[in-house]
Amino acid sequence: MGRHSCCYKQKLRKGLWSPEEDEKLIRHITKFGHGCWSSVPKLAGLERCGKSCRLRWINYLRPDLKRGTFSQQEEKLIIELHAVLGNKWSQIAAQLPGRTDNEIKNLWNSSIKKKLKQRGIDPNTHKPLSEIDDHKAPSGSIDKTSQSSYTLEDKPPPSTSYPLIDDPPPATHEFFLNRFVNHNTAIKPPDSHQVPEFLPFDYTQQKHQPQQLQTESADLFFTNPILSGPPRSTTDNLTQNNWLSGNNGFFQAANGYQPFGLTDGMKSQTQIHDVEGEQDYIKWNDQYLPFLMGKSSIESKPDVNFEVNHEVYQRISTSYGHFS
DNA sequence: AATATGACCAACCGCTGTTCT
């Protein structure tokens, strides 16, 4: 089913998206939601297939994306998660608010893999390369299935050193089970009346996977300096905005839930790059997206104090891949 | 200055699983 049938029937645009196309898609989705993706292009006036629209929205136009360079903490987390989950990019992305699976996949393939190899670690198995060489199968090649790291069901490889990580985590099965999964504590899907209104458009359509995760896994977020919620310091507005912009909209304004969509965080993205000296990664929509999304709504709430809805965020953020 | 090379990343492709008819 790779390519939708519509793509064959019509002459559809491919390749990079123009600002005009982005604008059309943003306007449509902010106004109506995406609903059925296959109908989006027609309704939005785009000569693209629904699949392409979906990808563009998820990977680039969503207002809750963090963008910018990955921090060391994030890289650490990706490595840790990859050691357990393998190339399950969507599941890894679910643990990194504001990051997309595509972004993480690209980072892994272009940067982290290389770094691990340089430090003598096999990026596929997370074992020392010397160990891999010693136990190399006679065929010499690793088949596709074995390339991925072990799964939660498999036995983990022996704990190895993590040259990239200051405090090497015990990369063991138990470690991650304890950290992420609790087979005794099922998180029930939220009742429909509990669905907060700031969730992405079709939250209520999301399927609830039977994955059972422990609530303690929120520890991962709230003890991580990057992911631990907005800083309380009033002097750290930029960082706070950065956090807000990168957390999938799981926050609420002090005067009520902030609906999905525009945040102050979006407004501040270019400033953040300046302040933090990060790579100047300003794409056209980093600058103009807020205006497309309704500049007035930014300006109408310049001093809103956001607070994390920790309970909801904790519950939702521990559900793999539901909101990517 | 021109060309080659490598890195990065947005987007596409093809597949699987789920839902709908």
Place this chain on the structure above:
DNA sequence: GAGAACAGCGGTTGGTCATAT
């Protein structure tokens, strides 16, 4: 139950940019 439609995922490709020669 079967097939179509759809959403989502992971692998791969190709364009762009930066750097080296």
